[in-house]
Amino acid sequence: MKFKALTAIAALVVAPGLALAQADDDNLVINGEIEAVTKTAAPAHMEDTGVDTIMSGWHFRSDETQALQMDDFDNPGMIFVDLGIEQWNKVEGEAGNSCASCHEGPESMEGVRAVYPKWNEDAGEVRTLAHQINACRTENMEAEPYKYTGGQMANMEALISSKSRGMPVNVAIDGPVAEVWERGKELYYTRTGQLELSCANCHEDNYGNMIRADHLSQGQINGFPTYRLKNAKLNTSHARFKGCVRDTRAETFTPGGPEFIALELYVASRGNGLSVEGPSVRN
Amino acid sequence: MKITLTTLAAALVATPLIAGEVAPASVTFGEYGEIEQSLTGQPGDPENGGLVMKNKSIGNCIACHQVSALSDQPFHGEIGPSLDGAGDRWEEADLRGIVANAKQMFPGTIMPAYYKTEGFTRPGNAYTGKAPEGDLDPLLTAQQIEDVVAFLVAQKEE
Numbered sequence: 001m002k003f004k005a006l007t008a009i010a011a012l013v014v015a016p017g018l019a020l021a022q023a024d025d026d027n028l029v030i031n032g033e034i035e036a037v038t039k040t041a042a043p044a045h046m047e048d049t050g051v052d053t054i055m056s057g058w059h060f061r062s063d064e065t066q067a068l069q070m071d072d073f074d075n076p077g078m079i080f081v082d083l084g085i086e087q088w089n090k091v092e093g094e095a096g097n098s099c100a101s102c103h104e105g106p107e108s109m110e111g112v113r114a115v116y117p118k119w120n121e122d123a124g125e126v127r128t129l130a131h132q133i134n135a136c137r138t139e140n141m142e143a144e145p146y147k148y149t150g151g152q153m154a155n156m157e158a159l160i161s162s163k164s165r166g167m168p169v170n171v172a173i174d175g176p177v178a179e180v181w182e183r184g185k186e187l188y189y190t191r192t193g194q195l196e197l198s199c200a201n202c203h204e205d206n207y208g209n210m211i212r213a214d215h216l217s218q219g220q221i222n223g224f225p226t227y228r229l230k231n232a233k234l235n236t237s238h239a240r241f242k243g244c245v246r247d248t249r250a251e252t253f254t255p256g257g258p259e260f261i262a263l264e265l266y267v268a269s270r271g272n273g274l275s276v277e278g279p280s281v282r283n
Numbered sequence: 284m285k286i287t288l289t290t291l292a293a294a295l296v297a298t299p300l301i302a303g304e305v306a307p308a309s310v311t312f313g314e315y316g317e318i319e320q321s322l323t324g325q326p327g328d329p330e331n332g333g334l335v336m337k338n339k340s341i342g343n344c345i346a347c348h349q350v351s352a353l354s355d356q357p358f359h360g361e362i363g364p365s366l367d368g369a370g371d372r373w374e375e376a377d378l379r380g381i382v383a384n385a386k387q388m389f390p391g392t393i394m395p396a397y398y399k400t401e402g403f404t405r406p407g408n409a410y411t412g413k414a415p416e417g418d419l420d421p422l423l424t425a426q427q428i429e430d431v432v433a434f435l436v437a438q439k440e441e
Contacts, residue, residue: 191404194422196395196403196404205393206362209362210358211346248407249407250412252407
């Protein structure tokens with residue numbers, strides 16, 4: 001090996017976190033009234049990650065894409081919120097109920113998105129928002145569950161998220177959820193597939209950098225469900241996880257399954273302090 | 284990385300081992316992660332090496348590296364260092380080692396191992412997200428590795 005090779009290696013040792021120079025400094029204000037927190041100090045549990053500031057994926061998108069999220073008339077995700085309202089009021093299932101029968105208006109969901117996934121004492125499990133919606137459908141309405149990453153689920157998640165926009169993500173990571181959270185953390189750092197890449201390789205070590213034509217963000221989920229210009233529909237977080245794992249040439253996990261529930265809890269907790277943005281707009 | 288139709292094509296690229304080639308499991312790495320011996324015994328074709336490096340469904344090296352000689356293809360990534368002048372910085376054996384399995388030279392690197400078929404966590408069937416059917420092919424064939432090495436050796440700035 002040549003001497004020069006050694007100096008080349010030395011030049012590659014760049015401290016993590018320096019990449020953040022490339023997130024922009026714009027401010028997200030929705031409809032001229034909701035001032036979203038899109039950059040803030042990382043939560044305490046991220047102390048040993050080298051990331052001191054957490055940032056919404058909004059910062060890594062173009063000005064044009066960013067603008068679409070700043071006004072509900074321009075945000076294509078809001079069309080799906082309207083569909084969610086129709087679903088909310090529709091009686092379905094053997095029990096003759098709609099969501100409105102028990103929860104009144106969708107405003108009753110204010111603050112709910114911000115704290116999910118969370119522990120459900122009666123069921124003795126960590127529930128994602130999607131699981132809770134389906135639990136109400138099957139147990140309280142005696143209706144068919146929505147497909148976990150399907151359009152109707154995404155619509156309902158968009159409606160419920162929209163009632164928490166601007167509120168800080170605040171999922172609990174201790175107490176009864178601690179074990180699931182640890183499992184999620186382990187998955188986040190596991191290098192999967194034939195490309196041997198972990199979530200952290202791209203979203204912790206390289207956010208701010210370009211990977212081919214994509215500007216890497218921190219892979220936060222405060223904006224979910226997201227309307228993507230690329231596929232012109234609302235996308236759920238588990239569908240996004242599935243796509244990212246698949247892109248490592250790995251066998252993915254099942255949306256709604258225990259691994260992705262754990263991963264969702266962990267990834268959500270890395271966004272504690274950012275505002276709920278769903279439905280957001282991404283490319 | 285995300286156009287499934289084109290990435291699927293990658294599954295068709297790998298071919299069975301040809302006589303005289305060193306199989307992925309039989310490759311001998313030197314002290315620093317270099318590979319002295321050619322994987323095929325045949326000279327590499329630098330032009331094809333360049334194609335392998337810029338093609339999204341084959342090597343896709345420019346997803347992470349800027350390479351001026353491949354600037355006819357847009358969107359070079361910035362995850363790894365520029366490969367301009369790689370032939371000045373490294374011997375041929377080093378480059379062969381880096382391309383075959385960069386983790387030998389740079390422990391823990393994000394760069395994938397292109398000539399390796401075992402030791403993965405949840406490997407899939409290319410970009411389908413499904414479990415693999417049978418044994419995995421390496422990401423690049425032995426000859427493609429040699430072609431890429433020939434391309435890199437020719438990247439000189441001095």
